[in-house]
Amino acid sequence: QVQLVESGGGLVQAGGSLRLSCTTSGRSFSTYRLGWFRQAPGKGREFVAAITRGGVGTYYADSVKGRFTISRDNAKNTLYLQMTSLNPEDTAVYYCTVDVHVYGDLALLATYEYWGQGTQVTVSS
Numbered sequence: 763q764v765q766l767v768e769s770g771g772g773l774v775q776a777g778g779s780l781r782l783s784c785t786t787s788g789r790s791f792s793t794y795r796l797g798w799f800r801q802a803p804g805k806g807r808e809f810v811a812a813i814t815r816g817g818v819g820t821y822y823a824d825s826v827k828g829r830f831t832i833s834r835d836n837a838k839n840t841l842y843l844q845m846t847s848l849n850p851e852d853t854a855v856y857y858c859t860v861d862v863h864v865y866g867d868l869a870l871l872a873t874y875e876y877w878g879q880g881t882q883v884t885v886s887s
Contacts (some may be wrong), residue, residue, distance in 0.1 A: 764794075764860050765787040766785070766786050767879070768879065768881040769784075770782040772882075772884070773885075774884070774886070775885070775886050776848060777849075779844070779846045780883060781844045782845070782856055782858075783841070784796075784842075785839060786840070786841070788839075791839040793864070795813070795815060796860055797809070797859045797873075797874060798841075798858055799856070800852075800857065802854040810823055810830065810856070811832040812868035812869070813832045813841070829846050845883070849887075853884050856880060856882075857877050857879075858877075860874060860876040860877075862876070
């Protein structure tokens with residue numbers, strides 16, 4: 763069982779920045795692939811970004827590419843999402859997630875086994 767806790771969400775004006783963090787339990791953090799998804803009101807959960815075990819490989823949705831940066835600190839069992847140039851369309855609950863088995867397409871919900879409870883990000887215009 764892996765437990766994840768997100769933090770760092772909040773209210774920000776358009777053009778602003780936020781950094782989300784996700785701390786995890788367990789002893790095998792460095793062996794997991796990790797991701798961020800988001801869910802806006804009335805919409806399905808969508809892929810935002812993912813990172814490989816060593817942190818060398820990063821992947822982004824087209825809608826956030828160039829504005830968001832995913833990173834990880836394996837020594838602290840923590841995943842990050844640095845978000846810049848935020849706009850109202852980024853308003854959503856953001857979830858961090860873990861792929862324990864290291865298999866499958868990182869952009870797909872079904873690839874991941876564990877999820878955090880989510881943190882709200884609201885961008886005002």
